[in-house]
Amino acid sequence: MARPKIPRTICAQLANICFKPNGIPMMQLEQVPLAEDEIEALRLVDLLGMQQQEAAKSMGISRQTLANLVKGARYKVVDSLIYGKALMTNISTK
Numbered sequence: 001m002a003r004p005k006i007p008r009t010i011c012a013q014l015a016n017i018c019f020k021p022n023g024i025p026m027m028q029l030e031q032v033p034l035a036e037d038e039i040e041a042l043r044l045v046d047l048l049g050m051q052q053q054e055a056a057k058s059m060g061i062s063r064q065t066l067a068n069l070v071k072g073a074r075y076k077v078v079d080s081l082i083y084g085k086a087l088m089t090n091i092s093t094k
Contacts, residue, residue, distance in 0.1 A: 020086035029086040038073035039089060045070050 020029055037059070044055035045066075056066035080087040 018086055018088050019080070021084045024084070026086060029084070031086045031088050032076050032080050033088050034073060034076055036089070038069050038076070041066055041069035042073045042077075 018026075018031075020026060040059060041055065044050045044058060045052060048055075050058070052066050052070070053063050056063040059066060061069075077087065079085060
């Protein structure tokens with residue numbers, strides 16, 4: 001049985017959006033989901049320039065967990081850009 005996911009603090013107001021290559025119908029594109037905690041990790045580290053320790057504290061997670069989120073999110077973004085996939089925000093509606 002998997003360990004339950006620790007709740008994470010997400011401060012950004014995120015929109016349900018998709019980034020995709022121009023001129024290709026959505027039905028023809030592979031979709032890459034980007035979770036809200038991955039987006040928040042990227043926002044804190046890459047956009048706001050926080051150190052990983054500070055960003056992890058802000059989200060209420062360990063530094064290693066934050067590093068794993070950032071690594072996974074960066075991989076998904078680059079995969080989408082290089083291979084022309086649709087990057088989907090996977091945001092839960094509460």
